[in-house]
Amino acid sequence: MNVWADLIAAVRDVFPIAATILLFQVGVIRRPLPHPGRLLRGLLLVVAGMMLFLKGLELALFPLGEMMAAQLTGPRFIPEGARPGDYRWVYLFAFSLGFATTLAEPALIAVALKAREISGGAIHDWGLRLAVSLGVALGITLGTYRIVTGASLVVFIVGGYVLVVLQTALAPRMIVGLAYDSGGVTTSTVTVPLVTALGLGLARSVPGRDVLVDGFGLIAFASLFPIMTVLGYAQLAETLARLRGK
Amino acid sequence: MVVFQGEEFAIGNAFLRQLIASGLDLAPVLAVIVVFQLGVVRQPLPDLLDLLAGVGLTVLGLTFFVLGLEQALFPLGESMAYAFARKGSLTWLLLFAFCLGFATTVAEPALIAVADQAAVVAADGGMVAADPRAQARYALGLRLTVALAVGVALVIGVLRIVRGWPLHRLMILGYLAVMAVTWFAPVEIIGIAYDSGGVTTSTITVPLVTALGVGLAHSIRGRNPLVDGFGLIAFASLTPMVFVMIYGMLMR
Numbered sequence: 343m344n345v346w347a348d349l350i351a352a353v354r355d356v357f358p359i360a361a362t363i364l365l366f367q368v369g370v371i372r373r374p375l376p377h378p379g380r381l382l383r384g385l386l387l388v389v390a391g392m393m394l395f396l397k398g399l400e401l402a403l404f405p406l407g408e409m410m411a412a413q414l415t416g417p418r419f420i421p422e423g424a425r426p427g428d429y430r431w432v433y434l435f436a437f438s439l440g441f442a443t444t445l446a447e448p449a450l451i452a453v454a455l456k457a458r459e460i461s462g463g464a465i466h467d468w469g470l471r472l473a474v475s476l477g478v479a480l481g482i483t484l485g486t487y488r489i490v491t492g493a494s495l496v497v498f499i500v501g502g503y504v505l506v507v508l509q510t511a512l513a514p515r516m517i518v519g520l521a522y523d524s525g526g527v528t529t530s531t532v533t534v535p536l537v538t539a540l541g542l543g544l545a546r547s548v549p550g551r552d553v554l555v556d557g558f559g560l561i562a563f564a565s566l567f568p569i570m571t572v573l574g575y576a577q578l579a580e581t582l583a584r585l586r587g588k
Numbered sequence: 589m590v591v592f593q594g595e596e597f598a599i600g601n602a603f604l605r606q607l608i609a610s611g612l613d614l615a616p617v618l619a620v621i622v623v624f625q626l627g628v629v630r631q632p633l634p635d636l637l638d639l640l641a642g643v644g645l646t647v648l649g650l651t652f653f654v655l656g657l658e659q660a661l662f663p664l665g666e667s668m669a670y671a672f673a674r675k676g677s678l679t680w681l682l683l684f685a686f687c688l689g690f691a692t693t694v695a696e697p698a699l700i701a702v703a704d705q706a707a708v709v710a711a712d713g714g715m716v717a718a719d720p721r722a723q724a725r726y727a728l729g730l731r732l733t734v735a736l737a738v739g740v741a742l743v744i745g746v747l748r749i750v751r752g753w754p755l756h757r758l759m760i761l762g763y764l765a766v767m768a769v770t771w772f773a774p775v776e777i778i779g780i781a782y783d784s785g786g787v788t789t790s791t792i793t794v795p796l797v798t799a800l801g802v803g804l805a806h807s808i809r810g811r812n813p814l815v816d817g818f819g820l821i822a823f824a825s826l827t828p829m830v831f832v833m834i835y836g837m838l839m840r
Contacts, residue, residue, distance in 0.1 A: 355700065358691035359792065363664050366684055371671055376664070384660020391653025392697055394645045399701050402642025405635070406621055413629050435624055442616035448609065449794055496770055499782055503763045510756045516812075519755050522822030526789035531650070532613050534698040534787050538705055554713035558706070558779025565786035565825060 345393075352392045360385055399535050407539025408546075410435060415547035426491045432544065436486040439540070440479035440564060443533045450474055450528055457520050465517065466579070473575035474524045474568045481567030482537060485560040489544045492551055495559045502566045509573040517576035524572050525565040534561060602655060610650040614643065653697065657792060666799040673803035678750065685746045685800065689824060690739035692793040699734060702787050703727040706780045715776055715839075729835065734784050737831035741824040742797065748819075749804045749811065755819040762826040769833045777836025784832045785825035797821055 367373060375381060413419075414431045421428070444450060454467035454474075488498055510518055529537075537560050545557035625633055633639060669688070672681045693699065707723040707730070710716045716726045748758055770778060789797075801820040805811040 355695050358694045362687040362691040381660045384656040387652045387656025391649045395649025398642045398646030402639050438620045442620050446616040519818035523818040526821040526825040529786040531698045531790045535701045554776045558783045561786040562782035
């Protein structure tokens with residue numbers, strides 16, 4: 343039965359983290375478990391939540407991502423023998439998706455507030471959120487362009503690394519850790535499957551693309567570009583502050 | 589069900605709050621899709637009932653998942669991360685960091701979903717056999733590889749905070765490793781390898797790992813939480829790329 347297999351898989355996936363916390367708490371820190379009943383109830387919720395969430399992804403988010411890719415590359419939008427520039431609705435969709443999801447991302451809001459607090463107000467939480475959202479939006483857009491053209495993923499990502507390293511040398515040291523982290527934080531549990539499906543759907547729809555080689559990579563773009571925009575934002579904020587101080 | 593008092597009431601409240609939060613999490617995605625569907629594609633959504641059911645399950649599942657984490661794992665995990673960061677031997681701290689990274693990654697739902705997709709695509713492309721067992725094995729191998737990579741990343745990242753190595757040097761070393769391994773990796777694995785870095789760090793990993801980093805930076809004299817506390821996640825998004833490419837090379 344399918345549900346049983348899903349249940350066993352979910353229990354198996356949650357087991358390591360439960361075991362880690364229990365073993366270290368009881369065996370190493372040597373403190374009794376607080377509220378064992380609540381702990382068990384919480385673990386059951388985690389298992390149930392994981393099953394429902396994965397089922398929901400399969401029913402809704404994956405089909406939605408692939409469907410949007412298929413529709414926006416369909417004959418109504420893309421004529422025979424189209425050039426990469428003709429896929430502008432795909433790019434606009436990718437940009438909107440990246441920007442909207444990141445701006446509303448709770449993990450990013452939390453990190454931005456924390457950053458403002460720790461930096462004593464030097465980093466503005468809205469400035470940071472806008473910088474990260476713009477980075478993700480630009481990243482996914484360029485990522486879809488790469489899939490459409492079939493250009494090499496390695497060239498884009500390695501080029502991005504070189505830029506990040508150059509920016510790191512110039513940026514205020516305080517922001518570097520935060521900027522690097524912002525890449526990983528932004529790609530949430532909901533966004534990742536949808537964006538992945540968009541990339542795979544796009545690679546299936548654009549003529550001449552190989553899904554295996556071209557379909558992945560959007561998440562890599564979405565993780566790399568916020569680093570650049572956050573470092574750029576820090577650079578800009580510092581320059582403005584210096585000008586104002588004069 | 590009507591709940592009136594005490595803990596039950598608090599849980600009912602937390603459930604509603606989290607349900608709304610999960611809905612808001614999904615709202616921008618749905619808003620963009622609906623705007624494009626009605627404004628650009630100008631067609632009704634096909635299979636609307638299935639989609640609605642799926643969205644409902646996603647929101648409900650995310651709600652249960654986060655509620656459970658907040659009840660069971662986060663308070664304990666965070667207090668343990670602080671406890672290990674504050675005192676105790678370096679060996680135990682490193683072992684804890686490894687287990688934390690490995691175990692949270694195994695339980696990361698986004699990675700489960702993407703690994704399954706990768707297995708389907710790999711089977712379509714003839715990289716693994718087309719039967720479900722081979723695909724499941726490939727997906728699990730992928731996830732364990734990423735989990736191992738995150739565990740190793742946390743060990744190195746914690747050592748960095750303890751020893752005070754500058755983050756950017758570690759990151760540049762990581763970038764160089766990615767470039768070097770890319771040179772040898774089969775082209776079919778590179779896309780999923782580069783994506784795996786961003787996929788791993790989500791719902792479970794980020795709060796627990798951030799607690800470990802910030803706790804460590806607070807407890808060691810002369811460390812600034814902003815400079816040293818962040819950065820664990822960054823390194824944990826880098827090592828999976830290298831490890832997955834090596835996995836791809838071994839698969840071949």
